[in-house]
Each structure stands twice: as structure tokens, then as C-alpha cells.
Amino acid sequence: MDTPVLAPAATERRRVRVRGTVQGVGFRPFVWRLAHELSLDGWVLNDAEGVLAEVQGPRAALEDFLRRVAADAPPLSRVTAVEAQAVAAEPGAGFAIAASRGGTATTPVTPDAATCPDCLSELFDPADRRYRYPFINCTHCGPRFTITKGVPYDRPRTTMAPFAMCPACAREYGDPADRRFHAQPDACPVCGPRIALLGEHGEPVARPDVIAAALAKIRDGKVVALKGLGGFHLVCDAANVRAVARLRAAKQREEKPFAVMAANAASLEPFAVIDADSRALLESRERPIVLCPKRPACDERLAGIAGGVSALGAMLPCTPLQWLLFFEASGAKAGTAWLEAPQDLVLVMTSANPGGEPLVTGNDEAVRRLAGIADAFVVHDRDIAARCDDSLVRATPEGPAFVRRARGWTPRAIALPRHGPPVLATGAWLKNTACVTRGAEAFLTPHVGDLDNAPTCESLDEAVAHLLAILEVEPAACAHDLHPDFYSSRLAARLAAERGIPAFAIQHHHAHIAAVCAEHGIAGPVLGLAMDGVGMGTDGTAWGGELLRVDGARFRRLGHLGTLRLPGGDRAAREPWRMGAAALHALGRGAEVAQRYSRPGAAIVAEMLDRGTNAPLTTSAGRWFDAAAALLGVREVSAFEGQAAMQLEALAAAHGPVAAERSLWRITPEATLDLLPLAERLAATTDAAYGAALFHATLVQALAAWAREAAAREGLAAVALGGGCFVNAILSEGLRRALGAGGLTVLEARAAPANDGGIALGQAWAALQELASSRNEPGDE
Secondary structure (H helix, E strand, C coil), X not given: CCCCCCCCCCEEEEEEEEEEECCCCCHHHHHHHHHHHCCCEEEEEEECCEEEEEEEEEXXXXXXXXXXXXXXXXXXXXXXXXXXXXXXXXXXXXXXXXXXXXXXXXXCCCCCECCCHHHHHHHCCCCCCCCCCCCCCXXXXXXXXXXXXXXXXXXXXXXXXXCCCCHHHHHHHHCCCCCCCCCCCCCCCCCCCCEEEEECCCCECCCCCXXXXXXHHHHCCCCEEEECCCCEEEEEECCCHHHHHHHHHHHCCCCCCCCEEECCHHHHCCCECCCXXXXXXXXXXXXXXXXXXXXXXXXXXXXXXXXXXXXXXXXXXXXHHHHHHHHHHHCCCCCCHHHHCCCCCEEEEEECCHHHCCCCCCHHHHHHHCCCCCCEEEEECCCCCCCCCCCEEEEECCEEEEEECCXXXXXXXXXXXXXXXXXXXXXXXXXXXXXXXXXXXXXXXXXXXXXXXXXXXXXXXXXXXXXHHHHCCCCCEXXXXXXXXXXXXXXXXXXXXXXXXXXXXXXXXXXXXXXXXXXXXXXXXXXXEEEEEEEECCCCCEEEEEEEEEECCEEEEEEEECCEECCCCCHHHHCHHHHHHHHHHHCCCHHHHHHHCCCCCHHHHHHHHHHCCXXXXXXXXXXXXXXXXXXXXXXXXXXXXXXXXHHHHHHHHHHXXXXXXXXXXXXXXXXXXXXXXXXXXXXXXXXXXXXXXXHHHHHHHHHHHHHHHHHHHHCCCEEEEECHXXXXXXHHHHHHHHHHHCCCXXXXXXXXXXCHHHHHHHHHHHHHHHHHHHCCCCCCC
16 A cells, blocks of 8 residues: 655745844744744844744644744843734745834843853853853843944944954854854954052053953952943952952941852851852853841851841852853863852952942043042943942842842833833933833933932933934833932923923822833722832922822822931931931920930920920921931931931841730821830830831731732732842731731732832823823723
């Protein structure tokens, strides 16, 4: 019997649109290789909307292609949609990468990414032409955002433009089978950027090996300014007490914790607890600073690094230049076996932003601004197009909780639940970032900082202009904080007036909750707990402990924390003893202030409280933390913002959980949460650690009870938590459990910081909904 002859599979053709972060990440060569593997004909190209391809072959192969084009996508890509439609088949002619098409870009520039394993293997291979080359990269890693001046993202619009590729690099760049195909930063020692060593006055220092010379200076107790992706770091030996003290004195950073860098997680284990979630973040391509719980020996072995707080800010190398320092320290000459071995070298790796001003980015600028701080400079001739600090996160099972969102994530899009016209939001006063929306996505600038000096204000101008340029949008509206005197508010008003567009003032705590709603896709009503330092309320007073009903562009204040006075106004935020005095005064014990706090001016503060002069009322949760710290004798004067609260959290964590006492709070008929009974107890507590634990436990249960009552009254089932107090792990984790146990859905900040670093997202989302309501557009379900 003859064997039947199977008919050839019918040839079909599909036009495939891939959306998301799919340009500058090796997506076209990935598609090219996948098509060749599956023996498909067609083409692929970049255009304004992302990646467009036509693929032709048997149906089974096409279905496999459509599945794998998302599932096996390159590591730096983020595929948000794969759309396919049938088109007429054409004569087979192989598969090609076609020329890109123009138009207004809707695909974003990608964030910078840490050096990939393939590049590390080459970096430490003496036979490779990029052996020990500090700028090695490929389509899977390296600089992106920080070298991009404009779009479309190609070499002439980056700071790599001055470096013409040599023939070997040009061959890689043009070969679809090579992982450096169209890698815009591609370079080698023959044609690319170079490093140099400068002395403390900026004079060139001739050394045959810059890396070895820099490491020798660090081991000798010197401070080295090291140029990174988005700016300079100040680097010294973290185990050298004198070097650390000298850096603190020179940078005028008395007590604020330093971040450290080690070669690997094993090298951090003696100092901090590295759980699976923390390790995953440390080793991720984003390479943030991760807050890891300190081990008991940390403060002794790394004296002066992170005293008085519960966590060590730790990071692993991100750039080839950083890796080369640890390669040199390891004593290895070749290979990658050393990468997992513990190393003794731990480096302080702190942002070079003297005086709280913007991060230093230029070589000449570094010599000028870091004079008297750095003993030497490791510089290079690739310019930084966009300033970008290190991201700072806390690991959770749900992913990173941001304290600062910058390198590794900027300018990654945050999905919004509805489309709308472009909005520019300019953020708050502290921890400033700005936000631009495009379609149904929001984009945050990197962390800008506190707008208390002219250079930082100029940095905000630059960050806004750069983000608008790379997104190719013109805002249809601006949004800003309700406080009219913030530089960010004035900037929004000026830009709106220049463009003839509306500017919306969004109340500070409404914006905190709106930010959480934006990332969770909530357009309808939600209960909001906004707990932070201070923000101007609609009544002109200082809010900061708010229970809100938020419904898109509208909100209603349902309740607030009991008020305390701010003796001396803003000075009270820097001197917690003043908040301790305010709590005593509220308890009717003002006569004890001068006796309890032997500070200059204590008697005057008591008199201010009695008379109510220069002592405005506030509902601030942050100031209640300060009051608790002062009543327990933990901290009377803060060396940096949030220090008292951080020390209180550290003490509570060290003590361990205690039971909350129901008698220590009251909820009034007006829905005010009165914490004075708790303050009374703390004033009589002699064990500061127990008092700190009691404060946290009681605050968690009090807030949960308060929210449950309001949710029942309002008929709401979800609670959004926003504001800087929720950076506190004990508070956020405890409240999540307590509210969840009460049947409420808890929404937390994950895509942006809970603190003021995420407030621009909320401003933008509220403004988008204001625009939609003014046009009578229905909200998305």
C-alpha cells in the first residue's frame, strides 16, 4: 500500500503590531532570529507606534511566532500588546529588517540597565577586544535614558554622537545576528569613550591603569568622585572610619545614612539580612539601592554608615566601571568565577550632590563643585544628557516599594485606566518629580529633589523639558500643588500661561491618594488615608493626617488626626522637641515644657504655645511621629528630614511587636482621630524601645478602626494608602493586615513612591479626570 502524500501546509500571512517598550532593546533582531528559526518570510521595522512586522508561513508556525514574540521577548523590552491581522500572502523572499518609518513616537525611550551577563563575560575575558573596557554594552544592557537627547532614539541624538564607530563595531551594529545590532551606545577601546584620572584640583594624573590607581586611593582612605550613568558618585572605603567621617564632614552630612556597594549579595551578608526578595532586586537589571534589615554587627563593622536606623541601603555594581573596581579588588585576572565569591571591599557609594543641590554630571562641574570633598576624580568623555540618581527601594513580596524612583525605572511608563490629552504635573516642594501623560500612560521624571535652592529649581526645568522632548508631546493642561508659593506651582502657572492652557491646583493629600488610584486603575470613589509631613489644605491650614473620600477630580475630607500646634512653624519639623512640647501643651501640661526639654528657647516655646502665636495648628501625621520621638527621649533635634521617625521605627523593630491598647485613642463624633491618650502614655514611658513599639502598634489599630468606620458610613470597600509615612514598613505592613482582616481592599503605592516623589502622578491623574468631566466624557470601567 502506497504511503499517502501529505499536502503542504497552506501559506498564510499576518501583519503584526507589537506595542510597548520595543525600540532600542534588540527587538527587531529578536524578531529576525525568531522568523528564521521558524522558516517564516516577511519583514520587521520600527515606526512611531512600536514594531511592525509581516510574517508568512504555515499557520502553526505563525501561531508559534505570535506566542513567542511576547513570551521570549528581549530582557529590556516590555510588550504591552501584540495585535495580528490576516493579509494577502506574497511570494516568499526570506525575512528582512526593513528601514524604519517616521512619525510622532509613541514608544518610550528605555531606562538604563545594568551590565548583562554576556557583557560581563567579555569584560573579564583577556581574549576579548573589550577586555576591561569601561563602556561595554549591547542591546540587553547599558545606558539609554541618560544618553538620550531626543527621539527617535538613534546614535546622532545621543551623547554617543561624537564617537564614530570603528569597522569592527560597525559590522556588529549592522549584523542582525549580533546582539549589538543597532545598539546605539556600541563602542570599543578603539573608537569609544575613555576614562581619565584627575587630581583633587582637576589636573590630569598620568597612570597606566586608572582603575588600579583609583582603587589604591580608595584603599588609602581617599574620597574618589566616580562618574556614573546619570551623575557622579562620591566613593570611599565603607570600613574606613576616618574616611567615612571625612566624607561626612566635607559633604556636611552629619548623620544621614550612606548607601554602600558590594560585589555581590554574599559580600553584604555580614552586614544585612538579604532575603529572596531583596536579592532579586539587588541583582535586577534596574540595580537600585535596596533597604535591607541590618545585622547586629553592622554598626560596629561599618561604623558611621547607617547609625540609628534599622536598614542598610545596599547596592551591587551597575556599570562596567563599577564592576572593574571590584574585579581589581578581587585579584582575579580573568574569568567570572570571582563574581559570586565574598569580598571584603565594601564602598560608600553616595550621590555627588553637595549641599542638597542637583547631582553633579559634568567633568568641569565636578572639579568645581566637589572641590574640598573629592581627593581625585575618575571622569570620562561621554556626556550625560539627563541627570538621574540611584533608585531607592524596600523589598516586599509584591515587588519594590519606592522611596526614590529614578535610574532603572525612568522613563518607564505607568499605565493609566483611561486615555486623555497630555498633562504636565510639576509635583510638590520636597522630593520633587514631575509627570507627563501621553494617551493612557504616565511618565515620571527622575527624582529632582527639594526645591529649596535655585540650582534644583533649574534642574526641574531641565527635567521637564527633557521629558517633553523625548515623549514628543505638548501638554494640553498643567497641574500643580495647591500651595501657590512652591516653585513647582509657579512653574506650572508660567508654562500654562505661555501655552494658553489651563492649570489645575490639586490639593496635596488628594494628589497622594489620586496617585495610588492612578496606578491601580481606580476612576471611581475610594477611601483614602493620607499620612505625611505637611501640605496646604483647602482651608489654608497645614494638613497631614487625612481621611478622604476621593472620587476622580473631586474629594471630600471625612476626618483628620487631632491637631497639634507647630511652635516656630517649619522649625518644628526640624526640632522634634518642639512637637513634644506641643503634645504636652495639648495635654494641659505646658508648664513641664521648660523642665523636660533643656533647650535654649524652651520657655519661649511654652509661651508661644500658651498664646498661640507663631504656632499654627496642624493635623500632620509626621509631626505626631516627631512628638512621640521627643516624648520618649529618642530625638530632640533632627539632622535630616524624617530622622526622628526613622529612629522610632528602628527602635520598634528592635523591640518587637507589642499589643495595642484600645484606651489610647478616641474617635470623636466629628471623625477626628484623637491620639492624646497615646501621647500621655508615651510621656510616662521610660523604656524608649517599648514606647516606640507601642506607638506603632496603637497607631496601626487606631487608623484601621477609623478607616473601617468611615468605609462603612460611605459604603466603600477599598482604602488607598498615600503619603510619606507609609514608607515606614511597620506602619504600612501592619495597616495592610489590619484593614485586610476587616474585609477592606488595600491599595498601596507600588509604581511610584508613596511620599512626595509620587505626588505628580496623582496631580496628573486628577487633572485628566477634571478635563474629562469638563468635556462630559464617561469614565472607563
